[in-house]
Amino acid sequence: KAGVTQTPRYLIKTRGQQVTLSCSPISGHRSVSWYQQTPGQGLQFLFEYFSETQRNKGNFPGRFSGRQFSNSRSEMNVSTLELGDSALYLCASSLGGTGVYEQYFGPGTRLTVT
């Protein structure tokens, strides 16, 4: 079974621009979560989507948004980029639902804002 894939793997953007990152979950997984990892703040939860609905949200400004499609693929968007948005963005998929499920992480997208 193929793992979680994220595109692009690397991205360089300029302050003020916007960016869209993509995540394809493992086949059959309905939950997709997004995380931001920086050297200063570590791994922080952004949001989770399940069956095309945002189910959980972390403490990030409204510039960070996401969506999930009917095939469970997810995108996250960051508008008006700031230098502090430079980070590794990770997505994780799981079966979701109400059981106890582990998350499977993708390799991440490394975003550099200049």
Place this chain on the structure above:
Amino acid sequence: DAKTTQPPSMDCAEGRAANLPCNHSTISGNEYVYWYRQIHSQGPQYIIHGLKNNETNEMASLIITEDRKSSTLILPHATLRDTAVYYCIVSTGTASKLTFGTGTRLQVTL
């Protein structure tokens, strides 16, 4: 979610067992203990989880104390490829929102 405390770093000789401790004294009755690890610049990898019984899988064993206030992850025969940051996370069952702490950096040496 309950807070966890882990030592910042540990060393282990290759072939020996690595025992990584975690304190979670405020854990609630419905919270599970999860362990993930992150090898440099890769996405975190799920290792194991448990509620109150000890658990074992092909990667590791998880020992949870009877009062559930602490746990230990055991890698029975550590190899150089086990060098990573290990995160102990306490979360409810659905666990779609994981709160990562600073973890334990395990260095396996020859």
